[in-house]
Amino acid sequence: MRLSRYFLPVLKENPSEAQIVSHRLMLRAGMIRQQAAGIYSWLPLGYRVLRRLEQIVHEEQQRAGHIPLLMPTLQSADLWKESGRYDAYGPEMLRIRDRHDRDMLYGPTNEEMITDIFRSHVGSYKDLPLTLYHIQWKFRDEVRPRFGVMRGREFLMKDGYNFDLTKEDALHAYNRHLVSYLRTYERMGLQAIPMRADSGPIGGDDTHEFLVLADTGESEVFYDSRVTDIRLGARDIDYDDKDQCRGVMEEFTALYARTDETHDAGLFEQIPEDRRRVARGIEVGQIFYFGTKYSEPMGALVATPDGERVPVHMGSHGIGVSRLVGALIEANHDDKGIIWPEGVTPFHAGIVNLKQGDADADAACEGLYAALRARGLDPLYDDREERAGAKFATMDLIGLPWRITVGPRGLKAGVVELTSRRTGESEELAPELAVARIAEIYAGL
RNA sequence: CGGGGCGUGGCGCAGCUUGGUAGCGCGACGGUUUUGGGUACCGUAGGUCGUAGGUUCGAAUCCUAUCGCCCCGACCA
Known part of the structure; x- marks a missing residue:
């Protein structure tokens, strides 16, 4: 969505x-x-x-x-x-x-x-x-x-x-x-x-x-x-x-x-x-x-x-x-x-586009969105024209257990950020790996 | 059901004591500006002041009734 x-x-x-x-x-x-x-x-x-x-x-x-x-x-x-x-x-x-x-x-x-x-x-x-x-x-x-x-x-x-x-x-x-x-x-x-x-x-x-x-x-x-x-x-x-x-x-x-x-x-x-x-x-x-x-x-x-x-x-x-x-x-x-347990979350992961309108960021987000859906997962892509802070606050509030943060800065290094809502811990990794990681988390749920 | 409190724009509130025709913040919308944790500025729209009676030249404000909602207790998945 x-x-x-x-x-x-x-x-x-x-x-x-x-x-x-x-x-x-x-x-x-x-x-x-x-x-x-x-x-x-x-x-x-x-x-x-x-x-x-x-x-x-x-x-x-x-x-x-x-x-x-x-x-x-x-x-x-x-x-x-x-x-x-x-x-x-x-x-x-x-x-x-x-x-x-x-x-x-x-x-x-x-x-x-x-x-x-x-x-x-x-x-x-x-x-x-x-x-x-x-x-x-x-x-x-x-x-x-x-x-x-x-x-x-x-x-x-x-x-x-x-x-x-x-x-x-x-x-x-x-x-x-x-x-x-x-x-x-x-x-x-x-x-x-x-x-x-x-x-x-x-x-x-x-x-x-x-x-x-x-x-x-x-x-x-x-x-x-x-x-x-x-x-x-x-x-x-x-x-x-x-x-x-x-x-x-x-x-x-x-x-x-x-x-x-x-x-x-x-x-x-x-x-x-x-x-x-x-x-x-x-x-x-x-x-x-x-x-x-x-x-x-x-x-x-x-x-x-x-x-x-x-x-x-x-x-x-x-x-x-x-x-x-x-x-x-x-x-x-x-x-x-909220912090939803994976078993009941309304969406499996959130995608936060830090710079809506930036060609690279937009493309990377679309790619992640499509890849997650292709794996049978249901992501929520925050594609609004909002500042990063507002997007983060919304994601934290609605409690999706995993967030992928995409910005031009990370993309230059070929990475996005995967963050756990529960622990707050983040990891930088290639977009494909982030998708694979999320798919792995939800396998069997 | 006993006790307490509150109804004013989508949300949070002020104004009520001492009646003079409604205001602030957030949000929304439009701009400019920003852009890695709710950016800043300018502007716009939006309210029969819960409802109905009454008092009064005039009621969000005073009086009466009524409806709704919240909190504590008793009760309950």
């Missing part, structure tokens, strides 16, 4: 409504625009990141054998009356009435709807196990939206639902989700720690929240410092291997790690003092096993091999996709702006 033809409305000054750093930077970098309290338009740069996160979530869900579908944002209240949650949910649920005076709602989640789909099409153990998911906008009418997209009212969420014949199978689904979530976050360049949590209005017995450590997090967390040393890394995962999934789950959840909701001071004290950590975290996902909580009242039954009809065992799992954009920035920024 050439910046001169893009839509990137960056701000030099901080909008007064934004208090926390991710919100400020998202506004300044032209990623979002607030349309109402807790409701945002995603401008092109922000939309790119959002789409990228969605893509990673889709890939990792399908790698784990989960099947995508798409349910609507608006739901009929009937299903919710059936489950009993229409009254239980409270004013957080946005209730709407259509022209025929029918009760509708903007879905805060989809347990009822997915259970309805399941019960009308699935009736046999032979169709199990089954995990369906979608990535869709949700609405929760928060009393007090804040922190930009991290606690909006409208938010994009991946929510998935597993259906299993037995509790044992459903617990495998739980473990499988835990593992696939770990992998999803790691691909995004985030460390999200699974912590024992409270089940809230979803209900259920087992639940873990995934928290990204950040000073601005909304939850207080307590953990053994050793949990931050565990990584999934490149290990091979067979999502059908129950023992392996359980093993990974145990590895990641054996050490003490809890939010304030489930914190147990007594257990915490048993950790050696030098490893006790009290910090703050941003919740970016949660998994639940809730058994037959919905299948029983809603009559989602399956026939067992013996011909008996039993309620299906279920769980649900969510990843806050739009809030992850904020969480990523909270975890990756400095005083100049």
Whole structure:
């Protein structure tokens, strides 16, 4: 993309409504625009990141054998009356009435709807196990939206639902989700720690929240410092291997790690003092096993091999996709702006032409631009008639992980400059080598 | 939902106490000048002062109502 033809409305000054750093930077970098309290338009740069996160979530869900579908944002209240949650949910649920005076709602989640789909099409153990998911906008009418997209009212969420014949199978689904979530976050360049949590209005017995450590997090967390040393890394995962999934789950959840909701001071004290950590975290996902909580009242039954009809065992799992954009920035920024991890960056590299209009510099930039694109990469070429300082400031603000700086001075020596946004370190090298280096960095991401 | 604060050009703000018909910085646009970290100068455009009533010869300014937004708390993915 050439910046001169893009839509990137960056701000030099901080909008007064934004208090926390991710919100400020998202506004300044032209990623979002607030349309109402807790409701945002995603401008092109922000939309790119959002789409990228969605893509990673889709890939990792399908790698784990989960099947995508798409349910609507608006739901009929009937299903919710059936489950009993229409009254239980409270004013957080946005209730709407259509022209025929029918009760509708903007879905805060989809347990009822997915259970309805399941019960009308699935009736046999032979169709199990089954995990369906979608990535869709949700609405929760928060009393007090804040922190930009991290606690909006409208938010994009991946929510998935597993259906299993037995509790044992459903617990495998739980473990499988835990593992696939770990992998999803790691691909995004985030460390999200699974912590024992409270089940809230979803209900259920087992639940873990995934928290990204950040000073601005909304939850207080307590953990053994050793949990931050565990990584999934490149290990091979067979999502059908129950023992392996359980093993990974145990590895990641054996050490003490809890939010304030489930914190147990007594257990915490048993950790050696030098490893006790009290910090703050941003919740970016949660998994639940809730058994037959919905299948029983809603009559989602399956026939067992013996011909008996039993309620299906279920769980649900969510990843806050739009809030992850904020969480990523909270975890990756400095005083100049955002620093995107390579896995989620909106553009792979920025090209800064220090002297627009200089024949050599223009040609070199065009060459780099074409070469990067030929490698399947997506560069952002700042071809504006701006001074160097303005171009650097923009690049730093929007946080592309790599920058190639091209100027007549360097070109005389046959080099351009490759700079890491994260470390600030620069290297002078021939343009072809810079392209090769960037291609190498992104190989496999 | 309790407490606090704020609505004045795209963004940040002043003006309001002591009513007289709107101003500054940034940004945008046009020039000149610059050109390796937000260059300097000149000029131009852009505002029903959130909205609706009221007081007044006259309201951004005073009064009433209302809407919106932000912060702290409770709540929450």
